[in-house]
Amino acid sequence: MNTTRALGALAAVGVTALALAGCVAKSDVAASDTLTVDSSDAGCEVSAAAATSGTLAFDVTNSGSQVTEFYLLAEDGLRIIGEVENIAPGASRSLTLVAQPGEYFTLCKPGMIGEGVGRAGFSVSGDKIAATGDDAGQKQQAVDLYAAFVKDQVEQLAPAVETFVAAYESGDDAAAKEQFPQVRAFYERIEPVAESLGDLDPRIDFREVDAVADGIDWTGFHRIEKDLWVPAEDALNADDETPAWQDWAPSTPEERAAFGDQLIADVQELNDYVHSDDFQTALDEQGIAGISNGAVGLLDEVATGKISGEEDWWSGTDLWDFAANVEGSKMAFSLVQDFATAKGDEGEALADEIAQGYADLETALAQHGSLADGFVNYSELTEADKREFTDLINALAEPLSQLTSTILE
Structure with missing residues (x-):
């Protein structure tokens, strides 16, 4: 069994290093370059391997035969920074988040089970972005990210x-x-x-x-x-x-x-x-x-x-x-x-x-x-x-x- 992602060495964590998907203005999303993701049965092709800090949008298209998920993972490969799930074959869904500078991984999970496929490094450069959004929204986001972590495990x-x-x-x-x-x-x-x-x-x-x-x-x-x-x-x-x-x-x-x-x-x-x-x-x-x-x-x-x-x-x-x-x-x-x-x-x-x-x-x-x-x-x-x-x-x-x-x- 390949345990690279889930059984990696313990790494320091800090929520300030995370890409937090707070409430972002539509104008910010429009100003960002949209990244495309092709999730197939055997791969997870992202249109770029690097981006500048700020609002990022991943447009995920499922070209495979199974319902799939897309993840952005922290550098330790364990923490989920953002995810979009239940993407049916032939369908597309988007993941929008605010990305802080750091090293991450992208990954798709055809069938929504197992360790996933197409794990690849993803780098974010630039300046740290101040958190935005109301307190209630950020609290709900924390709950949603914990739910995603549990489901992934x-x-x-x-x-x-x-x-x-x-x-x-x-x-x-x-x-x-x-x-x-x-x-x-x-x-x-x-x-x-x-x-x-x-x-x-x-x-x-x-x-x-x-x-x-x-x-x-x-x-x-x-x-x-x-x-x-x-x-x-x-x-x-x-x-x-x-x-x-x-x-x-x-x-x-x-x-x-x-x-x-x-x-x-x-x-x-x-x-x-x-x-x-x-x-x-x-x-x-x-x-x-x-x-x-x-x-x-x-x-x-x-x-x-x-x-x-x-x-x-x-x-x-x-x-x-x-x-x-x-x-x-x-x-x-x-x-x-x-x-x-x-x-x-x-x-x-x-x-x-x-x-x-x-x-x-x-x-x-x-x-x-x-x-x-x-x-x-x-x-x-x-x-x-x-x-x-x-x-x-x-x-x-x-x-x-x-x-x-x-x-x-």
């Missing part, structure tokens, strides 16, 4: 899970083991969305001890994980009390097929939801507070599971989950960062403190690997390493907990 998760499950069900455990932490990264970046959907997250991501405690059938990633990393006969579960083989045995081929098919179905249900009106309505109702709280929630995921090594108990791939949670949390923060800095000196200081906290966490993670190249097994961390991570998480969690109240003042 789940669109990549769905086919990645199918490939992973195919390896698992066929008994190609070596391939499945290699894919396991990479596939989970898509999910870990947006996990609070799935957690809001009742029993969907438990079906996809519950650990055995959690399923037993809640009295539900144990399925999903971690049920498959235990099959792939069969524990020793004297091993204990994550509660450090229950024998690993108590009420458990490696799955038969038929059971593997059932567990794999269930995971595919559950992820498809998640994909259907994030593309529904219900999802957009839920985000709209939560507003920027929902984005901010999502940043906090993802950091809590790190603090309550990943840092202890209890999440991926059998595989030891917790640092992949850790890094992906941090990426998702930082992405959400980047979308509301300007609303904090707009609150004056205190808000600006808070935003700077949070940004530094993310940078410190990324630096510490980089000492042990990356999402692109892989991390060391969690068992290789020393107690000093774990204490460092705990201290860094706590240092970030304190100012991050003040973010929502600050931006809503």
Whole structure:
């Protein structure tokens, strides 16, 4: 699986570097050179690879056979700066935004699933453009960009899970083991969305001890994980009390097929939801507070599971989950960062403190690997390493907990 875009090295983010699609005057759009995009089944041809800062308009024509999407991505390849979706074959749609100086990528996604095609660099030169538009419009834009980010991650998760499950069900455990932490990264970046959907997250991501405690059938990633990393006969579960083989045995081929098919179905249900009106309505109702709280929630995921090594108990791939949670949390923060800095000196200081906290966490993670190249097994961390991570998480969690109240003042 090509993980270049979604599993790239962690990069610094700042919403001031984004191309913000605020409210722009029609005269500005008319004065800009329109860029054309040809989205085909195999390519994404943009008429130019560079532009001057200011209002940009991309006219996207779908010459392919599938419904498609067009994206402008930030330099880290993860954050979505602008996107236009649901472009039917033969149809055209436009994306208009205000582009700040910087390096970006363009990308099309035929079928609206997977990693997309025709990824290419796109440079914007010139002076920084002052943000325009009313506060309500900019807040809605932040919500829309977060929705686009979530949809993109789940669109990549769905086919990645199918490939992973195919390896698992066929008994190609070596391939499945290699894919396991990479596939989970898509999910870990947006996990609070799935957690809001009742029993969907438990079906996809519950650990055995959690399923037993809640009295539900144990399925999903971690049920498959235990099959792939069969524990020793004297091993204990994550509660450090229950024998690993108590009420458990490696799955038969038929059971593997059932567990794999269930995971595919559950992820498809998640994909259907994030593309529904219900999802957009839920985000709209939560507003920027929902984005901010999502940043906090993802950091809590790190603090309550990943840092202890209890999440991926059998595989030891917790640092992949850790890094992906941090990426998702930082992405959400980047979308509301300007609303904090707009609150004056205190808000600006808070935003700077949070940004530094993310940078410190990324630096510490980089000492042990990356999402692109892989991390060391969690068992290789020393107690000093774990204490460092705990201290860094706590240092970030304190100012991050003040973010929502600050931006809503």
